[in-house]
Amino acid sequence: MHMISLLLHMGIFSKTCEYAIRSVFFIAHKTADGGRVGIKEIAKGISSPEPFLAKILQDLSRRGIVQSVKGPNGGFFMDKNTLKRPLADVVEAVDGNNLFTGCGLGLEYCSESNPCPLHHEFKDIRNKIHHMLLTTSIEDFNDDLNLGIISLKK
Amino acid sequence: MHMISLLLHMGIFSKTCEYAIRSVFFIAHKTADGGRVGIKEIAKGISSPEPFLAKILQDLSRRGIVQSVKGPNGGFFMDKNTLKRPLADVVEAVDGNNLFTGCGLGLEYCSESNPCPLHHEFKDIRNKIHHMLLTTSIEDFNDDLNLGIISLKK
């Protein structure tokens, strides 16, 4: 009888959010000079389960993070304005703003005027995460992706 | 038919880890001058479900983060050495070291020599989190807890 508990995930973001970020990077880089890219190609390009990604992209589409058209030659794309949006918009659309505003110890009462033990330490970190996501735009990695320097596949 | 998805948690730590941190703070502050504290009192003191917390403390006990004795006058406590251990030990015992070492985008290939798009940005944040948890000891908040300045209850 085992004592192994594996801990599969537990990163900063949810799996959904990881897929969301990788997919917007992928769509941005594939459709920067026009055109669309289908769900199959995106799913392959970022090593994600296709139907699950479809759900995520439906949501991002509803929230205006990505654009889409149905039918032949349809697919997902991003307009010029969307390309310039910060990653923070994607994260907030998927995981909410809890990562930027929530208490690190999960305490409801915790606030600036009534802080929990770790409030100030966490504020610093949360601000850093938020700042990083606000200063990184969706299109920031297009060049490196074009050059094949970085990858979005597992 | 609703489109609300609430997003109950999604903080930095798992709920389990939040309870773990709050409980070691509580045990430290209650048993700093000797004595033991029972699971009921701990659970009340940190607003956590008692049986769930019992599981967490069993695990922390096995891993040497807290000490315990059974029977009348039994309960949990922490010895002097344990009180000085960094919070990072608690987090690692519960959530593993993924938070300090894992890829922000969930990519397996990602490493220092073969980084993902956000690798360097994340390294910075991960280091900051790790540093904060390494420089905060379990007993750091005993005084403030004694004075009632801070609380561990929801």
Add this chain to the structure above:
DNA sequence: ATAATAAAAGATATAGATGTCTTTTATTAT
């Protein structure tokens, strides 16, 4: 020794996140 106490251990239950499948709707090309 016995009874009372309190944690440990094991089994079970629930909820939310993750993943899959089928049907519907919109668009395009013929």
Add this chain to the structure above:
DNA sequence: ATAATAAAAGACATCTATATCTTTTATTAT
């Protein structure tokens, strides 16, 4: 108009984290 394509939508399945309950073991006091 019709057929083909591809996303949207809805229903369903699975898995993990979270939570609960019951039984067992260790300790203490009588």
